[in-house]
Amino acid sequence: MKILHLTKKYHPMIGGDAYAVYNLKKYQMETGCAVYVLTSNCDEITQNEKVFKYGLKDTSANLDKITPQRLISLFLLFFESFRMLGELKPDIIHSHSADLGFFISFAAKFYNIPVVNTCHGISFDDKRYFFLKRQAEKFFIKHSGFEKVIAVDKNGLEILKKAEIKNGIYIPNGVDIHRFENITREKNCGKIRFLFVGRLEKQKGLEYLLKATEYLRSKNDFEIIIAGNGREAKKLKESAKEYGIQDIVKFTGKLSEQELFEHYLKCDIFVLPSLWEGLPLTLLEAASAELPIIATKVGGIPSVFSHGKNAILVKSGESMELAREMRRLIEDKKLREVLGSNARNLVEEYSWENSVKKLDSVYSLRVS
Template sequence: MKILHLTKKYYPMIGGDAYTVNSLKKQQIRIGHTVYILTSNCDEIARDEKVFKFGLKDNSANLDKITLQRLISLTFLFFWGFSKLRKLKPDIIHSHSADMGFFISFAARFYGIPLVNTCHGISFDDKQYFFLKRLAENFFLRYSGFKKIIVVDKSGLEILEKAGIKKGIYVPNGVDIHKFERKPGEKSDGKTSFLFVGRLEKQKGLEYLIQAAKFLKGKNDFEIIIVGDGEEAENLKKTATEFGVDYIIKFTGKLSEHSLIEQYTGCDIFVLPSLWEGLPLTLLEAAAAGLPIIVTDVGGISSVFTHGENALLVKARNSRELAGKMQELMSDKELQKTLSTSARKLAEKYSWENSAKQLENIYTDV
């Protein structure tokens, strides 16, 4: 089967959609499929003979925004579809961005190529998102002619059904559990190391993690390692300095895959204070590394993670509660061990092999 994935972000960019598409590509090639990638015209994205770029040159920070530059690029995608799909002749187009899916849908329908879409997070029902963004997403999901709309967390199915959008189907993300396997003696000693991995954006709620560090400083020997980059990086560093916790918090920036795995396997506790989410891949990676997890109860997280069993769930935007759970885990090594063991068992249920097989069945059906 010849598969064309559409994605705003792609390897080696940071982001769940970028990592997901790259992981699926590798697995689908192993199965025997031919896989092409169509993505944004960003210097951060590696190009090869099966990775195409479209539109105006842009940067990763602008790809999730509605800008004139982005709209012009999407118009280019409309024409790219008619000029390239006839030559490429994919059997299936798998969009990972509803707007990209909409703009290529005209050519896809003209050439009779089925189109499916994965929602890596749904925003149209969440008033935290800008109104125009929510309106656009709702429109694209309804009128792009998607044969199936794939969600990565079960709460997404409820959101689609409530909105009267049919064709929803649940396929969770996967994780390479062997890659993140912790080896004996790798666990850090001395001070407790908290780890965050992700884009440094408002969505991730890192200001509340910094506030929690302020509440805890002087009471415990701990550090917070923040891995990733984004448009909030400088603001977060400034906030850490203003709160007097810049000596506690280490900003690593973007790391290589090898260095990232070293952080997962070398730290003690994973913390994700997001304001909204679907099912973040970083949570599955942390679980695969056997890290005790503290995470906000948003999106589809509680449909996978259970408070007190394989994670500690806290309210979003509540730095006091977050600090309390961080203190609780630092003080209770048995609870750390319980959460670690359960998280690892949970991660073992997820794999890219399973995700790829489920998607293959969907492709065949449509």
């Protein structure tokens, strides 16, 4: 089978869609599929015989915004897709962004190529996003002729149902569960290390993590490691200084895959204080690494993780509650071990192999 993935972001960019497409390509190729990627024209992405770019030069920071540059790129995709699909002749197009899926759907219909779309996050019922973006996403999903609309978490599937999108299905993203098998965890330095991994954006709620850290700073028995980059980086570093916690909080910037792997091994607790989410891949990675997790009760997180069993779940935007649970895990080693072990057991069903099998059954329904 020849598969074309269509995505705004791609490796080595940070983001669930970039990470998911990179791994789907890898694991689908292992099953014998020919896999191609069509993505944004950003310098971070390397073009080769399997990875193509469309549109005007852009930056990762602008890809989620409605800008004249983005709109021009979408129309260029519309025109270029007729030539590209005619030459490549994929059996299936897997879109990872509704706007991209809509603009390629015209050429796909012309060549009778089915298109499925994965929603890595759904904005049209979320009033944090402005009205035009929410309505545009709903329009694209409803009028693109997608064979299936895939939600990566059960909460997302419910949102699709409420919007009367009847061809929605649930297929979670995967994680490399073999990566952390037979590992030796690095002994800590006497201090408990909390790890956050992700984009430094308002969505991730890091301001509340810093405030929680301020509440706990009198006991100098822990560290916070924030791995990633983004638009909020400067502001967050200024907040850390303002709260007097700059010696406790370490900003690493973006890490390589090997560096990130090493951080999962040397840290003790994973923390994700997001204000909204789908089902973050970083949580599945942390669970795979057998790290105890503190996360917020938002999006698809509570549908996968259970409070007190395989994670600690707190209300979003509540720094004091977050601080209490951080202190609880700092002081309770046994609880950390139980949560980490249970999280590892839970994540066994979220392997990339399982995700690829489920997707293959979706592709095959139409391709056959």
